[in-house]
Amino acid sequence: xxxxxxxxxxxAVAVVILATAxxxxxxxxxxxxxxxxxxxxxxxxxxxxxLNADFLGAMEFMLYSGGVAILVxxxxxxxxxEAGPPGNPFNGRKLTALGMVILFMLVMCTxxxxxxxxxxxxxxxxxxxxxxxxxxxxxxxxxxIAATLLLAALLGAIILAKGDGEA
Amino acid sequence: MTxxxxxxxxLAAMLFAIGxxxxxxxxxxxxxxxxxxxxxxxxxxxxxxxxxxTPVSDLTGQLMTVFAITVGVAEVAxxxxxxxxxxxxxxxxxxxELDNMKG
Numbered sequence: 001x002x003x004x005x006x007x008x009x010x011x012a013v014a015v016v017i018l019a020t021a022x023x024x025x026x027x028x029x030x031x032x033x034x035x036x037x038x039x040x041x042x043x044x045x046x047x048x049x050x051l052n053a054d055f056l057g058a059m060e061f062m063l064y065s066g067g068v069a070i071l072v073x074x075x076x077x078x079x080x081x082e083a084g085p086p087g088n089p090f091n092g093r094k095l096t097a098l099g100m101v102i103l104f105m106l107v108m109c110t111x112x113x114x115x116x117x118x119x120x121x122x123x124x125x126x127x128x129x130x131x132x133x134x135x136x137x138x139x140x141x142x143x144x145i146a147a148t149l150l151l152a153a154l155l156g157a158i159i160l161a162k163g164d165g166e167a
Numbered sequence: 168m169t170x171x172x173x174x175x176x177x178l179a180a181m182l183f184a185i186g187x188x189x190x191x192x193x194x195x196x197x198x199x200x201x202x203x204x205x206x207x208x209x210x211x212x213x214x215x216x217x218x219x220x221t222p223v224s225d226l227t228g229q230l231m232t233v234f235a236i237t238v239g240v241a242e243v244a245x246x247x248x249x250x251x252x253x254x255x256x257x258x259x260x261x262x263x264e265l266d267n268m269k270g
Contacts, residue, residue, distance in 0.1 A: 003169060010170045014178045021182055021205050025189040030198060037201050044208045051175070051219045053229050063236055068204060068243050075197045075247035079254040089194045091263055097191035101184045108180035117172050120222030130226045131233065139230055146237045153241035160248040163255075
């Protein structure tokens with residue numbers, strides 16, 4: 001029973017993720033794309049929780065479906081040219097893109113199906129303290145580098161948005 | 168039938184493919200950024216799935232996802248700032264028109 005429920009949840013989440021992702025690409029209105037992208041990120045967050053990564057699920061909800069979505073909507077609003085809803089047109093390389101995507105999917109399916117995968121699994125009873133332990137002991141250097149990167153991104157974004165002389 | 172690593176990898180591959188299609192076929196720079204975000208999320212799903220379904224002993228995969236999310240968010244902040252800047256300077260965000268560096 002539990003197994004069946006877990007399978008059903010996975011397929012439901014997968015359908016939500018793929019449908020909303022397709023909506024992001026296919027939607028005629030850029031604001032709808034941004035909204036569907038938020039829904040897609042919520043689906044990915046639920047998938048993380050399904051994979052026993054509850055901290056990452058919460059992070060996904062806060063950063064992606066909260067922060068990134070708002071940033072993207074602000075970007076859409078700030079770069080609108082004509083009146084009316086912001087359009088989301090395709091360029092002239094739709095078929096080339098489709099061909100490359102199909103090629104990519106063929107390669108990935110072949111790789112995934114033909115690679116022998118070791119069985120087993122790992123579920124942490126407490127992801128938050130495990131992640132904190134690793135982050136502040138063994139992986140302290142990438143942690144500090146990420147902090148520096150965030151500072152640089154913050155300054156870079158401000159300088160880019162405000163212009164040369166003003167910042 | 169139990170869901171295993173293969174299912175998650177195929178789901179992530181499909182999400183990545185959809186994002187790739189958006190990146191390659193869209194004209195608006197913000198739409199291209201959205202495609203990049205979808206691809207980043209697909210990669211994160213892979214990290215977490217490998218951490219969950221292969222015989223490992225710690226949460227390295229999830230920790231790498233934390234760093235990947237950090238980089239992704241920084242990237243989208245810079246991307247939106249760049250788009251705004253380009254729009255201010257050129258009054259367009261059509262990636263086809265931004266070809267000054269074309270040889």
